[in-house]
Amino acid sequence: MPVGSPIQLAILTLIASIGSAQAQEQTPSAAEKKATSDSTAISEVIVTGTKRATSLQRTPVAITAIGAAALDDAHVQTIQDVVNLVPGFQATSQGDHGVITMTLRGVGNDSAKTEYADPEVASFVNGVYSPRPEGATSLLFDLEGIEVLRGPQGTLWGRNATVGAVNMQTAKPVIGQSSGTFEGGLGSYKRTGVRGAFNVPVSDTMALRFAFVNEKHDGYVDYQGVPNIPLASQQAAFLAGGGKLADFKPIDPNLFVQDGAKYGAQDQSAARVSVLWKPTPALRIDASYEKFMDRGTPSMNLLQTPRAGYSLWSALIDTAPALKRDTDAVRGRIEYALNDSMNVVYVGGYSKFSGSSKFDQDGGAKVPTSFTTNGVYQANNTVSSNYTNYSHELNLQSVGKRDIDWQLGLYYGSETNDMRFDIPIMNGTQQGTVSWQGSFIQPKETVESSAAFGQATWNASDALHLTGGLRYTSDKRANIGGRGYGWTGNAALTQAAITPNVDPRDPNSNFAVSSMNDGNYSSNKVTGLLRAAYDVNQDHMIYGSVSTGYKSGGLQDGGKPYGPETLTSYEFGSKSSFLGGSVKWNNALYYQDFKDFQFSAPITNPDGSHGLATSNAEGAKIYGFESELAAKLTKEDKLQISLAITKAKLGNLIGGSNDYSLPVCKVPGISNCLDVSNNTMPHAPTFSAQVMYQHTFNLSHGTLTPRISLHYETSSWLSVFNLGEGDKQNAYTRTDLGLRYAASGKTAWYVDAFVRNAGDGNVKTSALNGFGPWMAQYLPPRTYGINVGLDF
Template structure:
């Protein structure tokens, strides 16, 4: 495991000094992992660079109109298709190192990725219970559930990460930021395509490609596909079976009798089959463009995503002697089934030379199921009912349907006032069954607790009206104001938890899909009260911003913006309150040295009110539930900088850094079954901790990303490009509890290497990810008094080859 020593204090402080000096010098604002470009969903290509050493301009859509990145007064990281390919980006977790202040957390039992930006996120935003603070969009259409963010990222024009509240234009659950993925669109009159294949470690195989087909003078189609698979990272440990005499002694010492004793069945422990951490994902996208006139343009897309891989595994932080770090004693075989079908539509109509009307619609249907070894093999059983705990977290079924409609009317062209108005409606319908059996020792043992959470109908409806305008006072001075009014409604109909009632007449067997806990005589009682309930809320959020172009190469801005995340319902039908944020920000953007150097910086201060904290808890009556409470705020401030430089026509250097200070406000009753906590004096929770003033999780004080590549011209047609990318960050907590080394990721450095050979339209690319094979924790738990963690993947390597046609 490769970790760097924690930095000295002067190093941690230097980003602030650098921020102030840079801003005063009028340099730039936090905004762009400026990979070499390709416009991000722009209607027209970016202008070509004037000189070989100049970095081409990137076009972004952060203001819902195509604008040059260096002229957009928003903190944005824009990654184009080339940058995504160079960094072998497949999921959002692959993006985080490329964006300052961005973190992603893997969550094993649901197999999803939750996002943190500028020190704020919600690790429980992995089910229908909790919404994220960082919203995900595909082609401007909101993706409500985290499974969408873990889908394969393929055939993209760009990814834009917007930092800071985006509550006016982007809306839902973007209180600290938004991620917009722009898919590649069909092009009229173009016959072209690309194909790529690859192989690598852990029996990795991959293929992807796309083809653009002109259908007529006014229509075109694009077909894109991807498949990625590799074996799991986690090996199976063999159960060290104690002697029968030893098992009997342990069982009798626990109060058992010889009459009820049975030897451990080693066949209950998994030793072969699919391993945890495997990938087996496929996706297909069919896109259509119809443009019958210069005024009318319609983009349609259908996308299917299928996941048959396995979930990530909780691993012992301190492995047992003689066992490999990436191994576990597994008593629940992994399984995962996910299917998503999505439709997206964007219809644009130019009313006249002054205004355009756009209708954006989306529909998505998801279904899934999974099994997960929640105990992580933390302990070795001493008998069939002692020494360890068996726990499985099984999603028996999960279904959701979501759709949205957005109508936008905006000005076009260069005008004294740029304006836009919009109406939005989004809705979700969720249903699920989630089982948790917990037994003493093994599955043969006695019940500790088991229950099923069944939500047949949970709905969300969100309606919004928004508007934003920019008064171009002069060619240099720009004043922007915006407002959004949002109304939310959530309902839970028929939802309940069903808990084992310890009826001695019912056999003690682990809860499974074959058992219907809602039926009498199965050994389960419904929770009282049920989860039925309704929540309504509304909020007005806004933006005020001033931008000033110092000259054609330098601009500064200052903004005041607010964000909002709806309240909702938790188990028992209890409501929790909305979360709001006020963000103050100043920034600058500069293009220097004839375009060969770009520097973007931002300095921000964010004040939260009623920050939502969600976690699974045990209630005083022994039942389990997911609880959400509102902390009395949180304070976050920091600095971000991104630098892109073309040292010569063949040398590129990129750097991004973030300095973050994120502290929770008052929260005295934070509980979680994932952690061993003291008895709680707060009514309604068995164990909890006062976390007032603790550092927010996933918010390292300082992080730095460096990338350098050099192109060697072998001849007039062929090039060889080595590439190195290194990420460093200081230590960070993995939960709000701040419980010591087990709950912390130490400072670390992680390096990726690449070597690309290109000749005409053909290329071959070799890569090594996590070259130092470091173990980097993304989440942790010690609910059974043994520290477990989820980790980023170990060292992997591979080779890809492809060609364009």
């Protein structure tokens, strides 16, 4: 390793933090005490990453905890907004399903947006697992905070937490308190927003909380004009393509969308009612019901080199956008103190999702020269998608100060889903001839996961803490009646693009079964954790751990199974407080060894049929360093700095994907593929950093707080194929600005103005060139707005 390399600097930084820790005197930690408003100490942060309420600085896990105030300052609405607040965290937009997929420490799965692929980063709301990525994109409103746990979390958190977990904690009712908050706002792209929450005491043992939100703005993507192609040119192109003059039709201009809702629009609403009941000092019951509705539009694939005469944020659209998502979720937690040394906790939830969408997959990549030539019409249409999920966990744990802290748990989760997904692909325009089209109908797929786990920490001394944990997981999947229907090409039957009112099971539909997807899959695995933590003194801690992760295999098109993936992670970290608690500095150095990493992508089979395939790579090697520093420089000045250094290399894998132009495959079973062995993993910049600073000016009737947030990262690949500039996001810096005035006195009102992506940079989140020219999806352009709120 060359001197001065990023990883070497990371190691030196970690050693420096440990050296600083050892040089400190053994004095009480101000960071462990709640800071007052006139203090320069940073308030203690309580986290639940170990399924217990513990101080962040005393928890030997790499956790980023983002409180409600920080979420408001950053105007966080979705998981994608959290990216800049967590080192080593990435989130990518995926247009056809209107979902966001997550990558942590260089590992994720861009195809984890349907029932065929699971994420490596698990999402939880109040400790209840959210199995589908749709749930993770729901509006993040009225939260106590978000905890992002980095590294394998399977021992305590369960399935699909291979490289990390995100736990969102909603605000809970407060007994005996009448309070509320209300906020309304306006902004660019005709943005309107309103949100609020009200706490209502019912009795001396019960309280309710009502929260709601609605956010709307117009889409970012303008419609390009109808192609102006002379009729003679259309005829010439049609004839050159092998057509007969008698069959010629002029391009129908009505096939190109010119008005209506644009791609990239937001129209999301949610409401939640929560109840807290404490009938006795020993019993606490929390329960909530939440409704989420999305009537916005998907994000869009855009030409990376804009068409002449048009801006980047425009496209030649032939499929009007549509997105409908509804989620109902019930979550609950019951905690009972059996005695002074033992608690039993039940955490359970039920969620139901239904949705549909229409998406212009081709994005107008090519302008048609006639109704059957040059252009491509491809619509990805989710006709219906339904998921039902149950989650139950029972946990018995010790409480209080003991020589051995322990917990035992049982978990059961189940999921049932059904869907229909249509893909019509036509030559030229929607009027043209069929290139290929198919319909995937999944009437029933089930997932069951059960587990037993235990973890214990031996407090060998006041300073040394040794932890061990094991989890046994059993997974079962079944695909019942799933079928893929492909185009038969019968000239005597209809030649039109498939629509939802076409039943591909009908022999006269011109479709026939192309894949039988029935199948069963089961697997089990034991994963574990070993960790040692040492309190150098009350202000400094170091820790080291070895942990394993596991993600179940499953079934793909054709009922073919794919194998599970496993991970062994080695981590060494430090957590320190300096200057009486006004500076906190946390570091983590890690190495992750993957086996059988799952890669999923849409492919074309040698017989011309299409499907989603999952392959197991030989593995992947990832190592890196993360550092987070928070400083309260004065009572009025706050500074936060985080950085991540990541090196992620894939093992041996032959990968295929319809989203990319790839050479003919020599491996049986895939038409086009590429050897991506030893390529760099996508969404894994070598270096990324975030700096946030704010200063509070004390005025006669309130405070004025300007803030600035800078995010920088080096270049990163957007796919495992590493296909050059089109498949890469170059190094960039993003700036967000804010200015908040908060009035003092009896009426606590505020005005908050913000500018996001102030430099109006174009940051890619995904890319493809399967239609010829390079296209990409992007983070939103520059947006701005103002919110006015009242706390009472």
